[in-house]
Amino acid sequence: xxxRIAVAATLAATLIGAAACGSNSDSSDTPNAxxxxxxxxxxxxxxxxxxxxxxxxxxxxxxxxxxxxATGAQVQVDxxxxxxxxxxxxxxxxxxxxxDVVELGNTEMPKYVFNQAFAPLDKxxxxxxxxxxxxxxxxxxxxxxxxxxxxxxxxRVLGYRTDLFEKAGLxxxxxxxxxxxxxxxxxxxxxxxxxxxxxxxxxxxWYAGMAWVHGNGGTIAKKDGDKWVGTLSEPGxxxxxxxxxxxxxxxxxxxxxxxxxxQAAIFSQGKTGMMYGNGWELGAAQEQxxxxxxxxxxxxxxxxxxxxxxxxxxxxxxxxGGSNVAVTAKxxxxxxxxxxxxxxxxxxxxxxxIAKGALxxxxxxxxxxxxxxxxxxxxxxxxxxxxxxxxxxxxxxxSANVLQxxxxxxxxxxxxVPDAAKEADTKINEILNAS
Amino acid sequence: MSVVDSPSAPPAEQPxxxxxxxxxARRQRRSATSGGFAPLVLxxxxxxLLAGLLxxxxxxxxxxxxxxxxxxxxxxxxxxDNVGFDNYVKIFTDRTxxxxxxxxxxxxxxxxxxxxxxxxxxxxxxxxxxPSVRIAMIVAMMFVWAMPQLVATQTFRWLVDSDFGxxxxxxxxxxxxxxxxxxxxxxxxxxxxxxxxxxxxxGIPFIAITLNAGLTQVPKELLEAAVVDGASVWQALLxxxxxxxxxxxxxxxTLSVIWxxxxxxxxxVVRNGRPxxxxxxxxxxxxxxxxxxxxxxxxxxxxxVTVLLLLSVMAFYMRxxxxxxxxx
Numbered sequence: 001x002x003x004r005i006a007v008a009a010t011l012a013a014t015l016i017g018a019a020a021c022g023s024n025s026d027s028s029d030t031p032n033a034x035x036x037x038x039x040x041x042x043x044x045x046x047x048x049x050x051x052x053x054x055x056x057x058x059x060x061x062x063x064x065x066x067x068x069x070a071t072g073a074q075v076q077v078d079x080x081x082x083x084x085x086x087x088x089x090x091x092x093x094x095x096x097x098x099x100d101v102v103e104l105g106n107t108e109m110p111k112y113v114f115n116q117a118f119a120p121l122d123k124x125x126x127x128x129x130x131x132x133x134x135x136x137x138x139x140x141x142x143x144x145x146x147x148x149x150x151x152x153x154x155x156r157v158l159g160y161r162t163d164l165f166e167k168a169g170l171x172x173x174x175x176x177x178x179x180x181x182x183x184x185x186x187x188x189x190x191x192x193x194x195x196x197x198x199x200x201x202x203x204x205x206w207y208a209g210m211a212w213v214h215g216n217g218g219t220i221a222k223k224d225g226d227k228w229v230g231t232l233s234e235p236g237x238x239x240x241x242x243x244x245x246x247x248x249x250x251x252x253x254x255x256x257x258x259x260x261x262x263q264a265a266i267f268s269q270g271k272t273g274m275m276y277g278n279g280w281e282l283g284a285a286q287e288q289x290x291x292x293x294x295x296x297x298x299x300x301x302x303x304x305x306x307x308x309x310x311x312x313x314x315x316x317x318x319x320x321g322g323s324n325v326a327v328t329a330k331x332x333x334x335x336x337x338x339x340x341x342x343x344x345x346x347x348x349x350x351x352x353x354i355a356k357g358a359l360x361x362x363x364x365x366x367x368x369x370x371x372x373x374x375x376x377x378x379x380x381x382x383x384x385x386x387x388x389x390x391x392x393x394x395x396x397x398x399s400a401n402v403l404q405x406x407x408x409x410x411x412x413x414x415x416x417v418p419d420a421a422k423e424a425d426t427k428i429n430e431i432l433n434a435s
Numbered sequence: 436m437s438v439v440d441s442p443s444a445p446p447a448e449q450p451x452x453x454x455x456x457x458x459x460a461r462r463q464r465r466s467a468t469s470g471g472f473a474p475l476v477l478x479x480x481x482x483x484l485l486a487g488l489l490x491x492x493x494x495x496x497x498x499x500x501x502x503x504x505x506x507x508x509x510x511x512x513x514x515x516d517n518v519g520f521d522n523y524v525k526i527f528t529d530r531t532x533x534x535x536x537x538x539x540x541x542x543x544x545x546x547x548x549x550x551x552x553x554x555x556x557x558x559x560x561x562x563x564x565x566p567s568v569r570i571a572m573i574v575a576m577m578f579v580w581a582m583p584q585l586v587a588t589q590t591f592r593w594l595v596d597s598d599f600g601x602x603x604x605x606x607x608x609x610x611x612x613x614x615x616x617x618x619x620x621x622x623x624x625x626x627x628x629x630x631x632x633x634x635x636x637x638g639i640p641f642i643a644i645t646l647n648a649g650l651t652q653v654p655k656e657l658l659e660a661a662v663v664d665g666a667s668v669w670q671a672l673l674x675x676x677x678x679x680x681x682x683x684x685x686x687x688x689t690l691s692v693i694w695x696x697x698x699x700x701x702x703x704v705v706r707n708g709r710p711x712x713x714x715x716x717x718x719x720x721x722x723x724x725x726x727x728x729x730x731x732x733x734x735x736x737x738x739x740v741t742v743l744l745l746l747s748v749m750a751f752y753m754r755x756x757x758x759x760x761x762x763x
Contacts, residue, residue: 083707083708084708086727087726087727090506090509090726090729093509093510094509094510111506111729112506114507115505115506115507115509115510115511116507116510116511117506117510194613194615194616195615195616204709253615253616254597254598254616254618255597255598255616255617255618255620255621256618256621257618257620257621257711258597258598258618259707259709262598266598269598329510330510396728396729399723399727399728400723400727400728401709401711404709404711405711405712408621408711412618412621
């Protein structure tokens with residue numbers, strides 16, 4: 001009872017907020033990053049995800065300093081958690097006191113662009129915009145307008161324990177068969193430990209499951225006329241899912257219902273041979289902050305420190321993850337916000353990001369990234385990527401956990417690959433075509 | 436929460452109950468003739484507060500359940516479309532709804548029976564132990580009671596974690612048992628066992644302490660007389676203690692039904708904010724629909740249906756409350 005009322009109250013608060021702000025000026029005007037606004041005394045509010053706080057606080061700092069120098073305005077950065085940031089954003093955007101700049105994951109973007117949460121931007125005002133990675137910039141585009149700016153990219157690679165590979169006489173895998181063979185050998189040599197996983201592959205890891213689908217010629221959904229059709233039951237996708245399931249079932253000894261969020265921590269325990277993860281996760285597996293509440297503080301080395309390396313996963317294209325920043329449609333400082341986005345994504349900021357092990361937002365910067373030690377594998381992986389279907393309702397498929405649930409039922413043996421895929425297709429059709 | 440005070444009331448057949456009732460009636464008559472609107476004015480602040488905090492959201496929720504409200508309306512400050520009974524038709528034609536209701540009801544029955552039986556057991560035990568032990572029990576239970584659900588559930592989630600959990604570690608120490616990396620949530624029966632355990636664990640203190648208070652009102656003479664007449668312990672419990680406790684038992688059971696029917700936090704936390712289908716109950720389903728899928732109208736309609744489903748239980752509870760009030 002109490003909870004239901006709480007939900008209702010939240011909802012009501014949302015509605016009151018929506019009613020209170022009445023008719024906001026329709027901001028069909030494109031915010032102008034080049035406008036010379038005197039921002040003295042003004043403060044823009046920026047919502048960034050925690051990755052910036054833990055991974056590259058210096059990048060944010062230098063951008064803010066340059067922004068303040070150029071405009072005189074201050075920046076207030078609020079860091080958000082991935083788990084609840086969308087629900088928070090929805091309720092905030094319904095009100096009047098909104099952040100001026102918001103970071104969203106690239107797969108989350110289409111829904112907000114489609115629902116007019118963000119202001120259109122003048123693409124030409126942003127550096128390297130002609131070379132933006134399409135996996136990042138495509139979700140920003142709608143009807144010929146650009147609603148967000150690529151911020152950084154991430155690609156997933158195969159991480160493995162060099163010491164275990166050496167002991168078993170294995171070389172760096174060059175083909176998918178090499179990977180499977182290495183997993184077999186590692187399992188044979190270390191399998192007496194029940195907790196040992198030759199390949200860490202939790203069931204809810206849909207960025208991996210879908211990478212296997214794309215690596216075998218499949219896709220998640222396609223547009224047929226004006227309808228979207230789930231395509232996981234088609235032969236390519238089936239082959240990919242079957243291969244993924246074989247790997248997960250044979251070489252992963254952990255909980256099939258888990259997601260990938262704690263995989264770096266698990267890998268750092270030293271009981272895993274290989275994993276499929278982001279470049280920074282390989283780093284996180286080897287070094288953890290001493291105080292979890294102070295990610296920028298001193299680091300401690302884990303058991304596997306110096307024994308991990310990454311290569312582009314052979315035969316499996318990487319999901320091109322990443323983030324974009326956008327100026328909210330209700331922002332009262334839209335010009336300043338656009339200016340901040342411009343500085344935050346320019347070549348100078350991107351170079352600072354590259355130094356921190358993230359991938360840049362444009363192809364012309366990728367080679368620079370590849371030259372940074374530790375980035376070689378991810379920069380290589382970023383050259384062959386896949387992306388989710390560009391349907392306005394796509395993020396509903398994500399938040400309804402359709403793919404996660406399908407993969408879990410396959411990995412835990414509850415359903416066969418064809419049955420699970422058929423059910424997922426039905427749900428995808430329903431969600432993507434919902435009015 | 437007047438229930439907590441009520442144990443002093445029950446010994447239902449006590450005669451002195453008559454006098455105060457008469458007194459109150461007289462007072463009421465007096466005030467009705469002389470005071471005019473005074474009583475109404477005095478209750479007004481409380482009523483306004485209730486209307487604002489409980490009434491308004493409830494009405495909004497009901498209205499919203501007949502509308503279609505999505506992100507575009509929310510962001511653009513557009514009025515929602517009225518869709519009549521569309522949301523309700525969607526719910527009642529959805530197979531998921533019936534599964535979720537059946538799951539919620541099954542969970543409620545199992546968890547309430549367990550909580551009440553175990554709570555009664557603890558309460559009876561408290562009558563038997565030394566006072567110092569009783570105080571220790573009460574303190575321990577107060578801690579359980581005072582702990583926020585979120586914190587407790589988070590802790591349990593760590594205990595049963597497949598990779599880092601201490602439960603798997605301990606079970607695995609038993610010879611011949613392989614529980615390394617055992618998943619407690621792959622099999623929904625095991626997962627629901629964990630969730631039920633958390634809910635029952637958190638529910639026992641309230642029931643045990645309330646029933647313990649009630650047990651102090653069971654006249655010793657009656658029990659002694661029963662024992663002298665040759666009744667066994669079981670007979671004394673069933674024929675003497677429980678009938679006296681009955682009104683109180685009914686109230687704590689009804690309250691538990693209302694609380695457990697709205698199960699949310701435990702499921703939400705142990706499933707990491709993304710409950711699989713076999714873990715959805717009415718409250719989580721409503722929330723997921725409204726806030727994850729941004730279908731606020733449909734989410735409200737589910738919430739309204741949940742309220743309606745609970746209405747009979749609540750009516751029963753209200754009647755019991757008034758009954759006790761009458762006796763008082």
